[in-house]
Amino acid sequence: MNAKAIRRARKSVQTIGVYALLIVIAVITIYPFFWTVITSFSGSGGIFKFPPPLWPTSPTLENYVYVVQNVPLVRYIVNSVIICFFGVAGSILVATLGGYPLAKMEFPGRDFIFGAILATLILPNEAGLIVNYITTIKLGLLKSGPGQYAAIILPSLASTIGIFLMRQAYLAIPKELLEAARVDGASEWRIWWQIMIPLTAPTVAAFAILQFVAFWNSFLWPIIVLTDKSYYPLASGLLDLQGQFATNTRAVASGTVIAMLPILVVFLFGQRYFMRGLEGAVKQ
Amino acid sequence: MKLRNTLIAYGFLLPALVLMGIYTFFPIVFGTYLGFTEYNVITPPRFVGLENFRTLLGESYFWSGLWNSIRYILVVPVIQLVSIAVAMLVNRQLPGIGGFRTAYYIPVVSSFAVVGLMWGWMYDQFGPVNFVLKTLGLVKNPTNLLLNPALALYAVMFVTLWKGIGYYMVLYLAGLQSIDRSYEEAALIDGANRWQVFWNVTLPLLRPIILICSLLSTISAIKVFEEIFVMTGGGPAGSTYTALYFIYSKAFQDFKYGEAAAAGLVVAVVSLFFSILNFKYTRGGQIS
Structure with missing residues (x-):
């Protein structure tokens, strides 16, 4: 065997090793989801057994029917959709507006404001939850239906990451473009709306996905702040479901699958933007 | 003209x-003040000086919680080590590598509500984790890992x-891809082996990202709460009770907001201390 063949053989052994490792890690990250899906479709028999089943025992949809009939699941889903829609739209508006002067205008206090916004990423704020709870009560937000949604959304609307991402995106837009528009007498609002927003659309998309995931997944704040469970988003409702049907793992598993599905769809279709948004957050 | 410009700029920033101001900066200020008061939401806060901190000294649950948060x-x-290793593993051109990256990222986009429930099942007495441990001969009589006081905290960890791995993997991947390949190639030509290149070239160049990542993960480790809330509720026998759990139950179960805020201040100081330590150990994220 000549040297070239040896090198090629070594290379392919290495590639096989890499794939083996990649597959092992993938099994560890995916298996809990796989187990949950299987359980949600299982009709009967023990769920916990050695070895764990690789296919639903007597496959059925009845667990899904059961949760939909016994839990206000549809209501939770509607709540989640409302929270996500206004939460994502609102946080995009706040971030796209706020990032613009920080990137492209000169005014006293700019660097201080930007520094203060960034500092919130590191400054410990362990009592934040308590004070925000008090603020929510004092604002009287829990007295009406729309108010309850607002109570959930408002604290997360101004996103530091979002303002930072938008500022970075605006900075990349050439100065000449802006100056030409200003010379032509365009107002800052028009420049923002007609030049800045269209040119930063990919970043806006990335941030939108980031926020969608965050709003869809948040469960703790609604549980703390809401007294009326009928305004719970799906993730909070899921935990309530676990409390009620702790012994019916199959039913809880189907609720879990339903809670996971929209995230997976959005993430798989938008992951290119999503990853870029995440990377943009570290690259200065 | 200049004033007009400033007003417009602040107009953009207003929302x-x-x-x-309301949800981020005010809590820092008011939360600090609350720590020195007695407060029940209904009547105005009453200043009590260091009283809350004195009470905290006697609360064994607070100290064991803080100790668990530090652990x-x-x-x-x-x-961080695993994420760097995984990032290096997926930082290569191979068919299907994008699929693996996606698979590793799916836990990151899942809610802790979902993740906590799933892992509760994984750790069941006859669940998949115990099946693996038993097959490997590591346990003889499987028990639910989350009900074992000696193991529950590690199981949640x-x-x-x-x-978290997928999240930091993406950040490190971005870091690795921004490293100029010529540094590594030059070291290889000079006769360094792969390990030396990694240790002496790649790792120092990653230092700014290592700082960001370890800072973020230290801050969230001290604040750990959601996974515990969903999976163990602080049990068994207080073995997974953390500092934030103490703050949460003081405020929202005992309605002692002042004492909860005081505990929050202590945790904030501890958190700052570890952040500074982080800066020191990564040499402030400086490359050389």
């Missing part, structure tokens, strides 16, 4: 400043690790 920092070096 962000108002919301952050939770053990996750940080593990999560593993879930934090499992959910």
